[in-house]
Amino acid sequence: MDTATAVDEMGGDMSQTVATEGAFDHEKASQAFVGKVGEIAVDNPRMTARKVNVYYGEKHAIQDVNLDIGKNEVISMIGPSGCGKSTFLRCLNRMNDTIDICRVAGEIKLDGQDVYDKKLDVVPLRAQVGMVFQKPNPFPKSIYDNIAYGPKIHGLVSNKADLDEVVESSLRRAGLWSEVKDYLDQPGTGLSGGQQQRLCIARTIAVSPEVILMDEPCSALDPIATAKIEELIDELRENYTIAIVTHSMQQAARVSQRTAYFHLGKLIEVGNTDDIFTNPSHKLTEDYITGRFG
Amino acid sequence: MSNQNQTEKRAIDLVNASLKKRYAKERRFRHVGQAAVIMGLLFVSFLFISIIGNGYTAFEHTFVRLNIEFSEQEIDPEGKRDPQALSTANYAGLVKAAMRAEFPDVKARKDKRALYKLISSGASLALREMVLANPEIIGTKKEVWLVADDDIDMLIKGHIDRNVPESDRRVSDKVIGWVEQFESKGAVEKQFNTTFFTNGDSREPELAGIGGAVMGSLYMLLVTLALSFPIGVAAAVYLEEFAPQNRWTDLIEVNINNLAAVPSIVFGLLGLAMFINFFGLPRSAPLVGGLVLTLMTLPTIIIASRAALKSVPPSIREAALGIGASKMQMVFNHVLPLAMPGMLTGTIIGMAQALGESAPLLMIGMVAFIVDIPGGPFDPATVLPVQVYLWADSPERAFVERTSAAIMVLLGFLFIMNFLAIILRRRFERRW
Numbered sequence: 001m002d003t004a005t006a007v008d009e010m011g012g013d014m015s016q017t018v019a020t021e022g023a024f025d026h027e028k029a030s031q032a033f034v035g036k037v038g039e040i041a042v043d044n045p046r047m048t049a050r051k052v053n054v055y056y057g058e059k060h061a062i063q064d065v066n067l068d069i070g071k072n073e074v075i076s077m078i079g080p081s082g083c084g085k086s087t088f089l090r091c092l093n094r095m096n097d098t099i100d101i102c103r104v105a106g107e108i109k110l111d112g113q114d115v116y117d118k119k120l121d122v123v124p125l126r127a128q129v130g131m132v133f134q135k136p137n138p139f140p141k142s143i144y145d146n147i148a149y150g151p152k153i154h155g156l157v158s159n160k161a162d163l164d165e166v167v168e169s170s171l172r173r174a175g176l177w178s179e180v181k182d183y184l185d186q187p188g189t190g191l192s193g194g195q196q197q198r199l200c201i202a203r204t205i206a207v208s209p210e211v212i213l214m215d216e217p218c219s220a221l222d223p224i225a226t227a228k229i230e231e232l233i234d235e236l237r238e239n240y241t242i243a244i245v246t247h248s249m250q251q252a253a254r255v256s257q258r259t260a261y262f263h264l265g266k267l268i269e270v271g272n273t274d275d276i277f278t279n280p281s282h283k284l285t286e287d288y289i290t291g292r293f294g
Numbered sequence: 295m296s297n298q299n300q301t302e303k304r305a306i307d308l309v310n311a312s313l314k315k316r317y318a319k320e321r322r323f324r325h326v327g328q329a330a331v332i333m334g335l336l337f338v339s340f341l342f343i344s345i346i347g348n349g350y351t352a353f354e355h356t357f358v359r360l361n362i363e364f365s366e367q368e369i370d371p372e373g374k375r376d377p378q379a380l381s382t383a384n385y386a387g388l389v390k391a392a393m394r395a396e397f398p399d400v401k402a403r404k405d406k407r408a409l410y411k412l413i414s415s416g417a418s419l420a421l422r423e424m425v426l427a428n429p430e431i432i433g434t435k436k437e438v439w440l441v442a443d444d445d446i447d448m449l450i451k452g453h454i455d456r457n458v459p460e461s462d463r464r465v466s467d468k469v470i471g472w473v474e475q476f477e478s479k480g481a482v483e484k485q486f487n488t489t490f491f492t493n494g495d496s497r498e499p500e501l502a503g504i505g506g507a508v509m510g511s512l513y514m515l516l517v518t519l520a521l522s523f524p525i526g527v528a529a530a531v532y533l534e535e536f537a538p539q540n541r542w543t544d545l546i547e548v549n550i551n552n553l554a555a556v557p558s559i560v561f562g563l564l565g566l567a568m569f570i571n572f573f574g575l576p577r578s579a580p581l582v583g584g585l586v587l588t589l590m591t592l593p594t595i596i597i598a599s600r601a602a603l604k605s606v607p608p609s610i611r612e613a614a615l616g617i618g619a620s621k622m623q624m625v626f627n628h629v630l631p632l633a634m635p636g637m638l639t640g641t642i643i644g645m646a647q648a649l650g651e652s653a654p655l656l657m658i659g660m661v662a663f664i665v666d667i668p669g670g671p672f673d674p675a676t677v678l679p680v681q682v683y684l685w686a687d688s689p690e691r692a693f694v695e696r697t698s699a700a701i702m703v704l705l706g707f708l709f710i711m712n713f714l715a716i717i718l719r720r721r722f723e724r725r726w
Binding site (some may be wrong): 024093095098100123124125126127130131132133135138139140149150153154200203204206209 | 539592607609610611612613614615616618619620623627628639
């Protein structure tokens, strides 16, 4: 695939940006910096991705991404729309399997186990690597059933009392218990947007995953609900590894320890959040976080 | 600045000028739409008025009061009250005797025969029932309301004009005289026609009913529902959720859509060749009818079910998969319950279609004249639309109103089913 079509396909806006700026060729710059993406590895990784390539049919959505996700860290992934950060996130628990034309190459490991191993069962993988989606998507069932569904299908509880306990503790950890404890039999879809998203987070942690993937969890929420969820992410860090995709750079700066910047399907730069935001080593990263494009 | 103002003014002038035309267009479109709706309503009301106008009289029937003497000599000469003897006794003789007593002047044999015909041949059955239910009435004299013959019924209801010349009338002057004699005594009355709902078909209009056809339709629909709903839903779930997208599934989809448009009589031919000739299933049986209609309704149900599955938002699927549900669990715990109302709606509409279908059933012998009410899906039976077809073919005037009445009952069932489908759709629409 040549450069021109790549730019075309990755996003029309980008090619325009390139055209108007003229003096600076992002594509060339991103190629020039391959190998200088920063510290992709961490000391005790939970998940490791090496040479990950993703194709949607003909489209090469992710190219050669190498990235580690450490234990008990929050890593945020930022970048302009269509840069592949969500695609990469969805590779980590194989949610991309549901898209027929999607093809993943490379190696992704969870605690040393290849998740794309043909023999691997995706069910326990997704129980270990939970996911929170962009749009709150509670089941059209009661709040209680929303939380209880995961533990029930995985056989994590043996009786009603245990289940009640799991439901309560999950809702408590998601900071939702005090708001809904009297309405557990009400439909989860009747909650406000922020409450729904916290319900979805509670539903995810009810299965006791090790890694939680969050795909722009606050994009549909108002600032107060966002603040609550950010607080929650910070608390969850103690027990979980969290990878979050976000469009808000302030959010990335607030909640994450490490930040990865994606651009046109490539990982451009990764490093400590403070370093990325104060002293980016890459021109593309700098342009993005200073708001010059994206 | 002034220049700009001018151009702005001109633009709004143009807009204003075009407004009139636009509104006129909208008005025209609205009128055309209203005219179409009114026309449709007119046709429907014409249909209903003609059917109801023709048919409502069938829900009543003329009864004649006779003084019946339950003579022991006639019914039970041996006096043993043996049920066998009681049920084979000559009850028609009782009716005839009562008629003779009513009109002692009628002497000629021919006239007597005409006189006896005033009362339906089914009257003797009613008397037998009375005696069997209560043998103690033997030896007593009792006034009994008996079913009148259909010609008398027509005469009373005014469908036979008493003013046309005798030779052009089904009922002779003599008979009219006898009926008028009954009328003057208050011995003629229209009563609710329960026979119409409880009896099977009959050559005598006054004894014919839709009971057999309703039961036949019921058994047939049960067979159709029991087969087409699970098969249709399973096929839809497999095709929509599990099957790979390739040339084969495309081919299957095209064929399902084609099957939905195949004329129903073709399914009847297929059923005749396969179920009756090859598998040797009984003719005229609701079972075979149900099988044939299953073939016919399957495409409808599959298409509706697939549409219902497709309308379940992907976010629900992702939510289930995201917490580690297997594909099976995702489908059966989340997608299927959400799609169920849509599937049920499709199924009910398919069932309504099946209930109104007659052409394929003609091919498999459900058009036979069957008097007995079927006791199960293996018994010979007919169904409501075929009953309508049969009666519409009969020459007797009394069958005209019965045809319309049967259509009313059929429409009633269809109305209930479609209403149910609408309620389901409203009740469970978009719960996410």
